[in-house]
Amino acid sequence: MIKRLYRARIVLSVAVVFLVGCSVSSGQAQKGSISPTVSPTSSPVSTPFATPVSSPDHSLDRQKIIDQFADKSPTQWGEKVTGVRTRLQTKDKAIALTFDACGGGPAGNGYDKELIDYLTQEKIPATLFINARWIDANPELFQRLAANPLFELENHGHEHRPLSVTGKSIYNIRGTKNVGEVIDEVQMNADKIEALTGRRPQFFRSGTAYYDEIAVKVVNALGMQVVNFNVLGDAGATFNAEQVDQALSQAKSGSIVLCHMNHPEKSTAEGVMKAVPKLKKTGVIFVKLSAYPLE
Numbered sequence: 466m467i468k469r470l471y472r473a474r475i476v477l478s479v480a481v482v483f484l485v486g487c488s489v490s491s492g493q494a495q496k497g498s499i500s501p502t503v504s505p506t507s508s509p510v511s512t513p514f515a516t517p518v519s520s521p522d523h524s525l526d527r528q529k530i531i532d533q534f535a536d537k538s539p540t541q542w543g544e545k546v547t548g549v550r551t552r553l554q555t556k557d558k559a560i561a562l563t564f565d566a567c568g569g570g571p572a573g574n575g576y577d578k579e580l581i582d583y584l585t586q587e588k589i590p591a592t593l594f595i596n597a598r599w600i601d602a603n604p605e606l607f608q609r610l611a612a613n614p615l616f617e618l619e620n621h622g623h624e625h626r627p628l629s630v631t632g633k634s635i636y637n638i639r640g641t642k643n644v645g646e647v648i649d650e651v652q653m654n655a656d657k658i659e660a661l662t663g664r665r666p667q668f669f670r671s672g673t674a675y676y677d678e679i680a681v682k683v684v685n686a687l688g689m690q691v692v693n694f695n696v697l698g699d700a701g702a703t704f705n706a707e708q709v710d711q712a713l714s715q716a717k718s719g720s721i722v723l724c725h726m727n728h729p730e731k732s733t734a735e736g737v738m739k740a741v742p743k744l745k746k747t748g749v750i751f752v753k754l755s756a757y758p759l760e
């Protein structure tokens with residue numbers, strides 16, 4: 466019996482590797498160049514946010530939050546633990562498309578130009594969760610995205626770590642070890658985005674989308690909400706176009722869809738381009754996360 470349970474756990478853990486998957490380094494890109502290029506025909510970068518702002522000194526808050534949560538022990542670990550938002554609080558036929566840019570080497574630093582161009586041409590708002598490593602690899606693209614009013618740029622962490630106050634791991638990636646590391650993972654990228662854009666992110670999604678419930682409270686204490694999804698749109702950009710299309714067709718009023726914008730070599734763009742026109746025909750409107758309260 467124990468053996469069977471153990472085997473079931475192995476099967477389960479192998480299966481979940483493919484669920485969110487922005488965690489997994491998938492090797493080299495399979496087609497196309499992953500080094501982002503800026504089209505010469507594109508309009509120049511507009512610079513409404515170009516003036517860097519100085520980062521506020523958070524050191525006092527940091528110690529206060531560490532003291533506040535130091536003796537708290539988490540009991541939950543996963544994608545939908547207490548406090549994680551997974552949908553828009555609305556009965557409107559509104560769907561929020563969210564795209565992660567994970568960074569971390571050539572396999573994670575790609576830019577899905579086809580996808581972003583499509584959203585831009587079709588005037589489809591979206592929320593982009595961007596990791597610090599992706600920003601460092603793509604500084605010009607980051608500024609272009611920041612200058613595009615269709616998009617809001619949110620926080621996908623500094624080192625792309627699962628968010629734990631005890632160092633728990635998932636997909637063989639070590640989580641943050643303690644409250645101090647949670648704060649650094651969240652705050653350092655929030656500071657970076659604020660310094661570059663003049664706007665502080667209000668939403669956070671961890672690398673791997675895993676948390677314990679104490680770490681979620683720490684994020685809240687830092688003034689941000691933790692946002693995951695209720696529609697897994699591309700399974701870490703492992704879905705083919707039909708699977709992406711099928712996943713997005715499950716989106717309902719208030720759904721938050723998770724896809725990726727850092728895998729141009731995969732089929733996310735093609736799937737989104739199949740699904741969006743059909744969703745539009747059913748009366749769906751696409752919104753940013755900030756358009757409604759989250760639940």
Ligand SMILES: [Zn+2]
Pocket residue numbers: 487488565566567621625671672673
């Ligand atoms: Zn990611």
